[in-house]
Amino acid sequence: MNNGNAAEFRHKSLIEICGLNKWFGSFHVLRDISLSVASGERIVICGPSGSGKSTLIRCINYLEEHQEGQIFVDGIELKGDLKNIEAVRKEVGMVFQSFNLFPHLTVLENCTLAPVWVRNTPKAEAERIAMELLEKVKIPEQANKYPGQLSGGQQQRVAIARSLCMQPKIMLFDEPTSALDPEMIKEVLDVMVDLADSGMTMLVVTHEMGFAAQVADKVVFMDEGQVVESNTPKEFFENPQSERTKLFLSQILSH
Amino acid sequence: MSSVIKSMEKNNRTKPRPPPIGSTGAIGWLRQNLFSNIYNSLLTVICICGLILIIPAGIDWVFLSSQVAGDNRFACQNTGACWAWIDQRMGQFLFGFYPEQERWRPMVAFFLLLPALAPWLFERVPAQRYLRIFSIAYPFIATILLVGGFGLPSVASDKFGGFMLNLIVGLSGIVLSLPVGILLALGRRSKLPLIKWVCISFIEIVRGVPLITLLFVSNILLPIFLPPDATLDSVIRVIIMVTAFASAYMAEVIRGGLQAIPSGQYEAAKAMGLNYFQSMRLIILPQALRISIPGIVNTFIGLFKDTTLVIVIGLFDILGIANAMVANPDWLGLSTETYVFVALFFFIICFSMSRYSMWLERRLGTKGSNGWSS
Numbered sequence: 001m002n003n004g005n006a007a008e009f010r011h012k013s014l015i016e017i018c019g020l021n022k023w024f025g026s027f028h029v030l031r032d033i034s035l036s037v038a039s040g041e042r043i044v045i046c047g048p049s050g051s052g053k054s055t056l057i058r059c060i061n062y063l064e065e066h067q068e069g070q071i072f073v074d075g076i077e078l079k080g081d082l083k084n085i086e087a088v089r090k091e092v093g094m095v096f097q098s099f100n101l102f103p104h105l106t107v108l109e110n111c112t113l114a115p116v117w118v119r120n121t122p123k124a125e126a127e128r129i130a131m132e133l134l135e136k137v138k139i140p141e142q143a144n145k146y147p148g149q150l151s152g153g154q155q156q157r158v159a160i161a162r163s164l165c166m167q168p169k170i171m172l173f174d175e176p177t178s179a180l181d182p183e184m185i186k187e188v189l190d191v192m193v194d195l196a197d198s199g200m201t202m203l204v205v206t207h208e209m210g211f212a213a214q215v216a217d218k219v220v221f222m223d224e225g226q227v228v229e230s231n232t233p234k235e236f237f238e239n240p241q242s243e244r245t246k247l248f249l250s251q252i253l254s255h
Numbered sequence: 256m257s258s259v260i261k262s263m264e265k266n267n268r269t270k271p272r273p274p275p276i277g278s279t280g281a282i283g284w285l286r287q288n289l290f291s292n293i294y295n296s297l298l299t300v301i302c303i304c305g306l307i308l309i310i311p312a313g314i315d316w317v318f319l320s321s322q323v324a325g326d327n328r329f330a331c332q333n334t335g336a337c338w339a340w341i342d343q344r345m346g347q348f349l350f351g352f353y354p355e356q357e358r359w360r361p362m363v364a365f366f367l368l369l370p371a372l373a374p375w376l377f378e379r380v381p382a383q384r385y386l387r388i389f390s391i392a393y394p395f396i397a398t399i400l401l402v403g404g405f406g407l408p409s410v411a412s413d414k415f416g417g418f419m420l421n422l423i424v425g426l427s428g429i430v431l432s433l434p435v436g437i438l439l440a441l442g443r444r445s446k447l448p449l450i451k452w453v454c455i456s457f458i459e460i461v462r463g464v465p466l467i468t469l470l471f472v473s474n475i476l477l478p479i480f481l482p483p484d485a486t487l488d489s490v491i492r493v494i495i496m497v498t499a500f501a502s503a504y505m506a507e508v509i510r511g512g513l514q515a516i517p518s519g520q521y522e523a524a525k526a527m528g529l530n531y532f533q534s535m536r537l538i539i540l541p542q543a544l545r546i547s548i549p550g551i552v553n554t555f556i557g558l559f560k561d562t563t564l565v566i567v568i569g570l571f572d573i574l575g576i577a578n579a580m581v582a583n584p585d586w587l588g589l590s591t592e593t594y595v596f597v598a599l600f601f602f603i604i605c606f607s608m609s610r611y612s613m614w615l616e617r618r619l620g621t622k623g624s625n626g627w628s629s
Contacts, residue, residue, distance in 0.1 A: 059527055082530075089528040100523035104541050113537060114527035166527060 003011045014170060015060060020069035022055065026068040029055050030066070040167070042202045043234075044212040047222035048248060053205045056222070057172045060203065061092045074169055090118060093163030097175040099155045101147035105243050107134070107158050108143040111165045119166065126165070131147075133161040137191050153184025157191055164195075171195065173204040209252060213237060222246050318442070327585040336592050340580065347576050348596075351416015357408065361419050364400040367393065368426075376611065378618075412490040416571040418600055423490065424572075425559040425604075428497040432558065435498060436505025437544075441535065443510060454506070461503040466561055469496045473566040493565050501558040508554055512547035515538065545619050552612035556605045573597050 015037040022030040029052045037043055045053045058064040059071060062078050062085045071078045073088045100108050111130035115121040121129075134140045137157040139150075148154055156176055163171060173192065177185040189211050196202055196215040206212070212219050212233055219236040221244075222228045229236065229245045240246045289299040310559060320335030323342075331337035350358050371390035374383045401423070403409030415423065442454030449488045461469070473492040481487065516539055524534035544551070563574040572581065580586055586593075 063525060064520055085529060086528055089526060091527075094523075094526040095524065098517075100517075100519035102520065102523070102538055102542075102544065103299060114529065117533050117537065118528040161528075182408050 010178065013037055013078040014041075014074055015061075015071075015123075015203075018070050020056075020059065020066055020071065022052075022059065022064065022066045022068075024206050026229050029225050030059070033069070033225075033227055035206060035220065035227065035230075037201060037203065039047050039151040040199050040201055041217050042196050042200075042215050042219060043218045045203065045205045045220045045222060046209070046212065046248075046252075047228075051222040052225040053137070053222045054174050055220060056185045057094075057174055057203050057205055060170075060172060061089050061094055063094075063132035070153070078245060091169045091195050092172060093166055093170070094172045095156070095163055095174065095176045097178050099147070099152070099159045099179070101155055101159055103147050106144050106146055107139075107150070112157060113166070114162075129167075130161070131167050136194070137161045138187075152180045153187045156180065156184075156188045160188075160191055161196070162165075170201045170203070173202065173206065175207070177206065177208060207252065209237070221248065223248075257427045274283070278431060295335035302477070316516065318562075328587060328589060335519050336595075338587055338592060339594075340586050340589065341596070344576075344580055347417055347580075348573055349417045351571050351576060352414045353410060353416065353419065354414065359407050360407065365419075365422070367396065367400075370495055376397055376527045407500040412488050413570070415490055417576050420490070420521060420565065420570060420572045421559070421562045421600075422498055424493055424562040424565065427494045428501050428558045428562070429555050431494075431498040432501035432505050432554070435555075436509055437540065439502060439506035440509040440513060446512060457499075458503045458506050461499050466497070466500045467564055467567055469500055470564060470568050472496075489568060489570065490525070493568065493570065501554055504554045505551065508550035509543060511550065512543035512545075515546050524592060545616075548612050548616050548619075552608055558607075559604060560601060573600060 011035040014033070017033055017035045020030055020033040021028070033056060034244070035043075035056075045056065049054050055064055059066050059078075060073060064077075066081075074091050076084050078084060078088055101107075102113070105113065108130055111134065112121075112123065112126040114118075115126040115129065116123055122158060131140055131143065133145055137160055139154055139157055139161075140152060143151060147158065150158065156179075160171075164227050174190070177188050182189060185208070189208060192204070192211065193215055204211070204216075216233050218230060219233050220227055221236070222241075223244050229242050231241070231242065236245070237249065240249055249253075267614070277286065290296045290573065316335045318335075320333050320334045321338055322331045322335070323335075323338045325331055325339035326343075327339070328337060346355065346358065350361055353361060370386055371393035374380045374386040374390060380386060399405055401410070401415070403411065407477055424605045439454050439458055442450045443458065445451045445454070470493065473496045474489070477487065477492065497567065520538055521534065524538045564573055564579070565572050566575040574597055577597045581588075581593050
């Protein structure tokens with residue numbers, strides 16, 4: 001895909017990735033990835049570990065730098081320019097596997113920090129929005145506690161609320177339930193399903209195939225840094241095209 | 256159904272009982288800490304014997320058999336300590352050669368120091384905002400008080416001495432070395448090669464040289480490089496050198512704290528759109544400094560004791576005054592008393608710093624430290 005095409009696309013899609021290549025040292029971690037995400041679309045990315053799926057979504061808010069290809073987010077191209085990068089990060093929320101809440105700040109302070117400092121929202125307004133969102137993730141009563149006092153599932157829900165406080169256009173989830181006890185996975189997935197129902201554009205790296213089947217518009221299967229298959233959940237689970245996908249599905253669904 | 260299960264559970268559960276006698280309270284404490292096994296018990300007995308030997312003899316020497324009155328050492332015919340010099344020499348120990356009729360000025364500066372420090376050391380202080388403004392003005396007020404100006408007769412800084420000099424150099428060094436150390440630590444981790452290498456060279460060179468060498472350099476070499484009519488006050492030179500020395504250590508202490516912060520914290524801050532300075536100020540440094548408190552206070556204590564080295568460039572701090580007094584024929588041979596007295600000053604300040612830092616750690620510890628996941 002050449003530059004002209006990319007420029008055309010970026011009006012239609014919220015995220016436009018074309019010909020993305022990335023290396024860690026000499027290891028070719030992402031190979032010729034092209035992907036476009038329309039506004040409101042929900043995409044689940046799955047694949048074996050080391051397939052580059054986390055690296056891919058970390059490229060979308062430039063936590064990882066790509067060497068070749070182009071990424072447009074909301075019409076802004078991600079390059080070395082710090083201004084562009086910060087503009088994109090304002091619009092893209094990210095939820096991490098290990099929550100990454102700020103332990104020295106209360107739950108409420110975690111939620112209001114970025115709106116106040118990055119968006120210049122008045123503090124009272126930021127707190128009002130934060131409380132609304134904490135309500136949505138069902139932990140308003142924990143607002144004045146410190147993250148260390150919460151369970152893993154509660155922490156991850158705070159992390160989701162914290163990202164939403166910036167009122168992002170896109171939410172990235174990097175294995176949001178992989179560090180959680182089985183009992184807590186559900187409470188986090190419930191919040192994510194609610195979020196999907198509200199029309200948020202979401203890119204989710206996860207092994208929760210039930211979640212993928214329930215909410216995804218498209219499932220992207222990656223292996224060895226490439227997109228092997230990309231299809232609707234129904235087609236993906238019932239009629240996988242490639243051998244690699246079939247193998248993966250048989251292993252992941254066997255227990 | 257569920258109520259049946261509940262009542263069954265209640266009947267089967269063991270009720271809480273008090274712990275066995277002797278495992279809590281004073282007896283429990285003694286058992287656990289002093290007599291937990293045969294070797295510990297032996298050590299405890301030996302230590303108690305040692306204390307019985309030392310403490311009564313010490314009290315006897317310092318208080319019971321000591322002498323307080325007298326004009327010179329010949330007045331002290333007792334077996335204990337001779338404190339007769341204190342009332343004559345106290346002024347010098349505290350103020351050095353600061354003119355006697357002006358000594359109220361350092362006293363005022365000292366008492367103004369307390370309200371200037373309070374709003375930074377404690378979280379809830381009355382009129383905090385006004386006190387903070389006052390503490391920013393304090394260095395200028397103190398300088399005018401000590402040096403003169405605005406109608407106060409001027410006092411040359413080579414008249415500064417005694418414990419006052421230790422406090423001036425020590426406090427200035429402490430207040431300046433923390434911010435300089437933070438900048439050096441951040442600079443050393445910078446991705447910009449120029450900043451990085453300037454910081455690394457500064458830290459490694461300054462840290463690789465004894466402080467005493469730096470003080471000599473400031474005294475002998477600096478004037479050679481400076482234009483002949485430019486003079487740098489010797490107290491200011493000492494403050495600069497002590498600050499440079501302490502901030503090189505400080506930088507490494509803080510770098511250790513920075514390295515302990517998981518990369519997820521940096522990533523979360525970035526992902527939310529915070530820029531470098533915001534993420535350092537709001538996320539990384541508050542956590543890194545908290546981890547580094549023991550090391551920071553350690554450096555402060557070291558710095559404060561190093562202020563006694565000003566003697567090598569001809570300034571008389573409290574230890575210099577003590578040395579001079581021990582050599583005085585009137586008080587010859589009273590070195591034990593003098594040095595115990597000087598040590599007490601340093602111990603009070605250093606021990607207070609240490610207790611304060613422990614209190615601070617405990618207070619911050621309640622705010623969910625160790626809250627990082629995975």
